[in-house]
Amino acid sequence: MKIFRTLHHAIIESGGAFRREDVNRWDALINSDDHPSILLDLPLCSAPASSELLAPIGSQEIWAAGVTYHRSRDARVKESGSQGAGDFYTKVYEAQRPELFFKAPAYRVVGPGGSVRIRRDAQWSVPEPELTLVINNRGSIVGYSIGNDMSSRDIEGENPLYLPQAKMYDGSCALGPCVYLTREPFPLDTKIQMNIYRAGAMIFAGSTQVRNIKRAFTELAEYLYRETSYPHGCLLMTGTGIVPPDDFTLQSRDEVEITIDPIGCLRNIVA
DSSP: OEEEEOSSEEEEEETTEEEEEEGGGHHHHHTOSOGGGGGTTOOEEOOOOGGGOBOSOSSOEEEEEESOSHHHHHHHHHHHGGGTOHHHHHHHHHSSSOEEEEEEOGGGOBOTTOEEOOOTTOSOEEOOEEEEEEEOTTSOEEEEEEEEEOEEHHHHHHOGGGHHHHHOSTTOEEEEEEEEEOOSOOOTTOEEEEEEEETTEEEEEEEEEGGGOOSOHHHHHHHHTTTOOOTTOEEEEOOOOOOOOTTOOOOTTOEEEEEETTTEEEEEEEO
16 A cells, blocks of 8 residues: 655555545554555545655654664765764664664655755765655554655764754755555565666666665664654654765756655655
């Protein structure tokens, strides 16, 4: 089952059929105990056009996990090593407690086709493609989406305490194209693919698999919900295992395309 968000409706796809619900019911849909029953008595509708899609989020916050892939750990160590902070990332990768940080409130999240941004005071900016957990208000994982955690590597590399400025700014978070509702564990051989285009030509392509994420998703969710409540649920980006070369930085008008089946493809243009 997939849920897409438009201006006025939550569009639910199940078994090839589409049904609509008032968009104001979004939070209730995410936190329902019985998703199949959602479809009862809802009117049929046509599939939403890609131009209609908004970020699939209601009142939820978005958080993120860091240094969950070996490749991510290596990248963080390299970008911070000259400042003497690289050892912190190795310790986080090996520690029992994961790195978790606030990424964006719902109003700051960009949807499919929307414009993400690079900071004007950054010189080294990259997208970070991330499988994103959809967690209900009771701490249970009920679905998945695709996230783009836009990041300023030079700002974070200068000092780990600058992470909020490197990660949290207008246009730094994209989500979509839908929420894939399932309580089944995500297959470990699932491929995460990112392509970046400039002036119509592909300038970067990279992929990884879910099996390369070190930490269990239930572990990340449990730590996130320790001592903290999320009345409407929460979304958690699970980290990136795809890191462009060190000499690469995003430019205005670049197109970022992230694909994770069966969720779909999230496309965004750099403003």
